[in-house]
Amino acid sequence: MLVLTFRLGERRFGLRAAEIREVVPLAALSMPPKAPEWLAGLMNYRGHLVPVLDLCLLALGQPCVRHMSTRVILADYRQEDKPKAAPHLLGLLAERVTETVRLSPSDFDDTGLDNPEARWLGPVAHDAQGLVHIVEPAHLLPPEVRALLFTRDNADD
Secondary structure (H helix, E strand, O other), X not given: OEEEEEEXXXXXXEEEHHHEEEEEEOOOOEOOOOOOOXXXXXXXXXXXXXXXXXXXXXXXXXXXXXXXOOEEEEEEEOOOOOOOOOOEEEEEEEEEEEEEEEOOHHHEEOOOOOOHHHOOXXXXXXXXXXXXXXXXXXXXXXXXXXXXXXXXXXXXX
């Protein structure tokens, strides 16, 4: 499987390429008044507003540093409680988004840790550069955050 790797601080993470629509440079983000701290802002992507989450803030409690390699990963977000529903586009701000690696299922191992505060952490792989923690987009957003971001869908429920 092809995995896009990135850094959150000094730690290496990855996202399955099949879950990514596009990787774009960090553009101007619009911050709504009184927005929650986990929201890096809203971006205009081809005429649609896309919420962008700061993954460094989520994982480390500090915002991503704006490097030349800091990017917004546009990922398909499928709600874990609605797996057959159409995905939402979700922006994920991360540092050093610079390479892809090919990993096989046998490269992965379960961490054996059950961390309810980081349910979005998936299996871990090890390659020549070290560990890669896979991010599971479906587990990134708790229900109260989903309710704030995807209000149009919640009105239809």
